Amino acid sequence: xxxxHLLFIALTFILVQSGFDWFYFSSTRSPxxxxxxxxxxPIGGLVPLMLPLILILSGSITSRARLALTGWAIGQxxxxxxxxxxxxxxxxxxxxxxxxxxxxxxxxxRFGWLRGGVFWGWPSSHTTIAFAMAVTVFxxxxxxxxxxxxxxxxxxxxxxxxxxxxxxxxDFVAGAILGAIIGVxxxxxxxxxxxxxx
Numbered sequence: 001x002x003x004x005h006l007l008f009i010a011l012t013f014i015l016v017q018s019g020f021d022w023f024y025f026s027s028t029r030s031p032x033x034x035x036x037x038x039x040x041x042p043i044g045g046l047v048p049l050m051l052p053l054i055l056i057l058s059g060s061i062t063s064r065a066r067l068a069l070t071g072w073a074i075g076q077x078x079x080x081x082x083x084x085x086x087x088x089x090x091x092x093x094x095x096x097x098x099x100x101x102x103x104x105x106x107x108x109x110r111f112g113w114l115r116g117g118v119f120w121g122w123p124s125s126h127t128t129i130a131f132a133m134a135v136t137v138f139x140x141x142x143x144x145x146x147x148x149x150x151x152x153x154x155x156x157x158x159x160x161x162x163x164x165x166x167x168x169x170x171d172f173v174a175g176a177i178l179g180a181i182i183g184v185x186x187x188x189x190x191x192x193x194x195x196x197x198x
Contacts, residue, residue, distance in 0.1 A: 040161020044126035048078035081132035127175030130158035135183020
């Protein structure tokens with residue numbers, strides 16, 4: 001999967017150096033967009049905590065093993081997504097966009113250990129976790145179109161929402177690719193585990 005990591009690093013470089021990150025940031029600073037998209041940040045923080053627990057408990061109470069398994073799978077995807085994106089942030093220290101349009105700071109990275117913390121920066125943890133969960137659902141239930149569309153719509157809203165409020169566009173792109181990698185790996189591991197038990 002190292003090639004996928006190299007891909008989102010290369011795409012980030014292109015989006016930053018071409019000026020697209022700054023252009024996107026400048027183009028999406030509207031009060032209406034902010035009103036519609038800002039809820040993506042708290043939703044993207046709460047759903048990964050609550051949904052796995054709800055699915056695990058519901059599956060256990062109703063004796064639906066597949067539902068509980070889904071909760072465990074998306075919970076694992078969310079945890080791995082959080083850890084990997086935070087690790088990248090710890091080394092890259094990217095400056096987050098300000099809420100006002102001023103000087104172009106989209107190029108500012110503070111490479112080194114914890115020079116920018118682990119909460120702000122590149123890639124977007126909200127996006128990584130949302131796409132990790134969505135692609136896990138896609139991998140586990142490739143024939144359940146409604147579940148897939150709902151999961152992908154959730155991930156898209158979270159990713160685009162944070163790219164218009166608290167992150168750069170390239171943070172969203174990198175997080176989406178990283179999350180998709182995690183989702184495929186976690187989903188396949190859970191599917192493989194189920195086949196062994198069957």
